[in-house]
Amino acid sequence: MDMHTVVVGTSGTTAEDVVAVARHDARVELSAAAVDALAAARLIVDALAAKPEPVYGVSTGFGALASRHISTELRAQLQRNIVRSHAAGMGPRVEREVVRALMFLRLKTVASGHTGVRPEVAQTMADVLNAGITPVVHEYGSLGCSGDLAPLSHCALTLMGEGDAEGPDGTVRPAGELLAAHGITSVELREKEGLALLNGTDGMLGMLVMALADLKNLYTSADITAALSLEALLGTDKVLAPELHAIRPHPGQGVSAANMLRVLAGSGLTGHHQDDAPRVQDAYSVRCAPQVNGAGRDTLDHAAVVAGRELASSVDNPVVLPDGRVESNGNFHGAPVAYVLDFLAIVAADLGSICERRTDRLLDKNRSHGLPPFLADDAGVDSGLMIAQYTQAALVSEMKRLAVPASADSIPSSAMQEDHVSMGWSAARKLRTAVDNLTRIVAVELYAATRAVELRAAEGLVPAPASQAAVAALRSAGAEGPGPDRFLAPDLAAADAFVREGLLVAAVESVTGPLA
Secondary structure: OOOOEEEEOOOOOOHHHHHHHHHHOOEEEEOHHHHHHHHHHHHHHHHHHOOOOOOOOOOEOOHHHOOOEOOHHHHHHHHHHHHHHHOOOEEEEOOHHHHHHHHHHHHHHHOOOOOOOOHHHHHHHHHHHHOOOEEOOEEEOOOOOOOOHHHHHHHHHHHOOOOEEEOOOOOEEEHHHHHHHOOOOOOOOOOOHHHHOOOOOHHHHHHHHHHHHHHHHHHHHHHHHHHHHHHHOOOOOHHHOHHHHHOOOOHHHHHHHHHHHHHOOOOOOOOOOOOOOOOOOOOHHHHOHHHHHHHHHHHHHHHHHHHHHHHOOOOOOOEEOOOOOEEOOOOOOOHHHHHHHHHHHHHHHHHHHHHHHHHHHHHOOOOOOOOOHHHOOOEOOEOOOHHHHHHHHHHHHHHHHHOOOOOOOOOOEOOOOEOOOOOHHHHHHHHHHHHHHHHHHHHHHHHHHHHHHHHHHHOOOOOOHHHHHHHHHHHHOOOOOOOOOOOOHHHHHHHHHHHHOOHHHHHHHHHHOOOO
16 A cells, blocks of 8 residues: 555646555645635635635625625534535445545645635545545535535545544444544534535546556556457558557657567567468458547546646635635636546547457457467367457447547536536546456457467467567466466456556566667
């Protein structure tokens, strides 16, 4: 477990810190500058709260109810009420890492000093994270506008000692009991604080950051599996030559081609033809792998730019400005994040599709250039990997459905005050499923390609050293090689874990050095 400390300052955070807190339970601390900024902004809010003129979020209702001026004696109740009423999520629980990312990113914005939250509230947020307490957050409740409202409300409810949360032992208990058990005092929210804890893109952003980390591994893994499939199909590596990619200078395309070329270095399989009529060109799924993988890589780079800007942002409404003004704004709208979440679902679906096409080619005796049908030991008696491809095809079909953009939808809410929303949370939720499916799809291609490479090696053709390393590592991880039919699901599960945990990339890099 990574127990290094992440210091939250006033100027945002990094993707690496989000992953460290969300997935590896890194400890969180507020910087001295953040505490000072929190205190300074709170003085501004307190001064405005004391004035007779209504200020949105400080002394008024919210959303469509913003026209009501709230008297001083009702303001603490107002803040409690917004949290309680907005904690209206339904459906299955959201994963622990998503909730931790959500809480950490809200703390990031609070620490900027633009929200008017007191330092003690921010410290309680850090204490809850450090105690390993995870609020129960539900699947449905965010439209991706005015913040990820219901998810963030369930987190704020925990700070108040209400609702349910999961302890570090994995047991769900009343939040008040968990806070007390860890010596944490629940907070009594004051003017603007309830609203400030709810009004951000933190859930969708956290899921974007983690998806980018996962997809980086998957795109490198897919470069490797494409190279293995090319090798197993006795394809030519001439199409990977740098000078060919230099004349169409999309950065990702050049990177993917270079990765594949390094994997294939020293191969004795590429360029062989066992057909009566030698191939002039390989099929698109083989020849165009750098173009497809590379376009996806470039989309990842664009999404990372958007994520970086959002990680440096202070998203709240209203915001406290350095000159003392408290101004309403629309920065909580999730459109920038929602779009790239949808873009990533599209490229993930296309990557899964091209992986499946290569798998199918490896299994088809009419297109595999001498490999046995379905890579079976005794075709007819054995079915080989026939149904592994069915499973992969089912996953690809679902990926296509998941690629339908959520951000193209909008459904009005709050008595038409919030009449155009981003659906960014929904885009993020389906992207998580897409990334999970893509991992399995890449794993099936890996499993088929390594079996095919081993069958070629049995014929006396020597695979590339990097290919041999991938095969050996996968076999050591529990995915067995060619032979008679056996219970296949455990082998596929082992290949899935091998890809998911980055072990494929690590095995190949032990020969090639670092891949991009």
